Amino acid sequence: MNWKMSRVVRTIADIMVVPIIIFGIYLIIHGHLSPGGGFQGGAVIASSTALLIIAYGSFGKHKDSLSSLESTGLTLFILIAFLGLGYTVFYNFLASGGAVFGGTVPYGINPGRLDSGGTVPLMNIMVGLEVTAALSLILWMMAKGSDSMDVEEASV
Amino acid sequence: MPIYEIIIVLTLVGLVMTALAVVWFKDLISAAIALGASSLLLSLQFYLLRAPDVAIAEAAVGAALTTAIFIFAIRATDRQEGFS
Numbered sequence: 001m002n003w004k005m006s007r008v009v010r011t012i013a014d015i016m017v018v019p020i021i022i023f024g025i026y027l028i029i030h031g032h033l034s035p036g037g038g039f040q041g042g043a044v045i046a047s048s049t050a051l052l053i054i055a056y057g058s059f060g061k062h063k064d065s066l067s068s069l070e071s072t073g074l075t076l077f078i079l080i081a082f083l084g085l086g087y088t089v090f091y092n093f094l095a096s097g098g099a100v101f102g103g104t105v106p107y108g109i110n111p112g113r114l115d116s117g118g119t120v121p122l123m124n125i126m127v128g129l130e131v132t133a134a135l136s137l138i139l140w141m142m143a144k145g146s147d148s149m150d151v152e153e154a155s156v
Numbered sequence: 157m158p159i160y161e162i163i164i165v166l167t168l169v170g171l172v173m174t175a176l177a178v179v180w181f182k183d184l185i186s187a188a189i190a191l192g193a194s195s196l197l198l199s200l201q202f203y204l205l206r207a208p209d210v211a212i213a214e215a216a217v218g219a220a221l222t223t224a225i226f227i228f229a230i231r232a233t234d235r236q237e238g239f240s
Contacts, residue, residue, distance in 0.1 A: 027212065035208040035209045035211075035212060036209065036212055037209070039213060040209070040212040040213050040216060043213065043216035043217050043220075043221065044212075044216045046216075046221060047216055047220035047224075050220055050221060050224040053224070054224065054227075138225070139221065139224060139225065139228075142225050142228040142229065143228050145228075145232070146228045146229065146231045146232035
């Protein structure tokens with residue numbers, strides 16, 4: 001059953017999905033400076049998926065794409081962890097090398113620098129990708145599974 | 157008595173009241189919404205106890221995702237509690 005809520009709910013869901021996703025991406029890429037991280041940002045982005053499924057119904061076929069996205073996140077996580085083989089897991093091979101997250105934090109009291117952290121932001125991004133895909137897959141499969149049941153009155 | 161302790165006590169009283177409402181309701185959708193409100197108050201309590209990391213995780217998972225999954229499960233079964 002492809003239910004659809006009213007036009008008001010769909011318009012508000014369309015408006016609210018964009019700030020929720022941007023806030024989730026902010027939580028992921030500032031995970032080494034402020035509260036938050038990969039899991040929290042991924043859960044916030046997956047709540048926007050819940051909003052879309054409640055407003056529009058469980059449309060389309062997304063099982064294979066979400067599952068492959070989850071597998072990609074986990075594989076890249078393990079790959080980044082094993083790039084420091086010979087030293088430690090998640091060895092900071094980006095430190096002061098001029099790469100994207102390879103900067104050093106200046107001395108003294110400072111609000112933190114986004115261009116630092118080494119491999120920890122990369123780990124946060126991969127964990128965020130995996131958690132987003134996994135929780136969206138759980139929500140979508142629950143909605144799809146509750147569609148095919150014998151429902152007498154669809155009151156929700 | 158500072159405002160900080162007053163907010164903590166009010167949050168704890170609201171937490172107990174919403175947790176009793178979850179048990180009290182016979183309508184399962186009302187119980188799921190009350191569980192979401194309880195989770196939101198628990199998230200506020202985590203923030204007041206200076207654990208903002210746990211507060212974000214609790215607000216995202218407990219208040220949004222768990223409520224959505226409960227409502228999807230109630231759609232596939234009966235709405236009222238008990239055997240009918």
